[in-house]
Amino acid sequence: METLTYSLKADHSGTENYYSDVRAFTDEVIQKSSESLSLIVGDYTKFLREYKLEDIRENEEYILELLSFGILWRSYAGKALAVKRAPFITLAKMSEWRKKHQRLKPAIDIARGILFTLFLLPEKKTQLPAEPRLEDIDHVCKWFEATGEFREQALRFIRWRAYWSTLGKDDLLKIFLSIRQFTDWFLTRSVEVLGKYTENVDGFIEKTELKYRWREDRIQCTRSRSEYHLNMVGAELMNRAFRAEYLDTTKKVVLVPGCMRAHTNNECKARKVKEGLICEDCTPKCNVNRLRHMGMRYNFDVCIIPHASDLSLWSPRKGREKAGIIASACVTTLVEGGWELKRYDVPAQCVLLDYSGCKKHWHGEGIPTCFNRNELRRILDSGSKFNVQGSTLG
């Protein structure tokens, strides 16, 4: 099968090796962060407690926030700082409107695609100073929000920025130096461990540069290899951080993207509900239908949701049982979605699609996607701790 950007089946067998690799590497990331980032996280959580800014979350989340800051800063700050004037607020609002108003989404997306290239993605980058300045972080976060791709990250970075503004210059420099060194280490080490799963990313970006130029998915589809690795480890860190809350729920729902279906949107017979689509069993060859059958055995529901849909629909409501959500998506979008679910107080876990292949964003004809069902079983298994030794294949 054609690999567009990433494939978890690097050795052309199953994807079990990927899950062993990513778990071992995530252990390494946590171990490494304890040498350099733990103190920063400890001081930050003291600040959050003192000003009652949030309920303290698991350490894995804060480590992921710092690592995301380090990598996204390198990937985008130069471009973002080169943008002096842009309709930042309108663009940020447009990315929310498209989630709430699915009918207007095609029109909004055409406008976003044009505005992105006109305003947000200049040809030239600004030369970055050795360490970020606080006023630059404000500007870059505004840019992140405007893209709609990094809204959740921006919300978290702004909170870190509030903490950083309470520190003296020397302390601040030490923190940015630690983040920079940790990011350097991650960039090198992640290629060694996860590089075999992302070998086609650079070639894909080079080949399709012109194709995405005026499209709203330009940023999503041209993510760098380092961001793929960040999101692979990010998905694992999130699963660990959100695990206890998720296990507290009885009802489980697996959310899948439309690209898992055997048929196109027009041919698929799924029934429309407020939250998405429910499979109506039109063909046994469909991956969604197979999952639906698995759900009958393992006691979970399956719902097909469109890309960039309104995840607040899954937030706990009065009179509705709180559901544990298992969301699946491709590497470029999964972490953002996980953080969004967290913001809506949804106990979630995630599972990566084995590769990307949807017609809308990635492939001319579309390739039906899938994910590792053993991984889903491990997520459903309340005894599984997600370490390599604890993996229970069914």
Ligand code: SF4
């Ligand atoms: S089996 Fe279900 S999800 Fe798949 S195409 Fe048919 S109705 Fe749609």
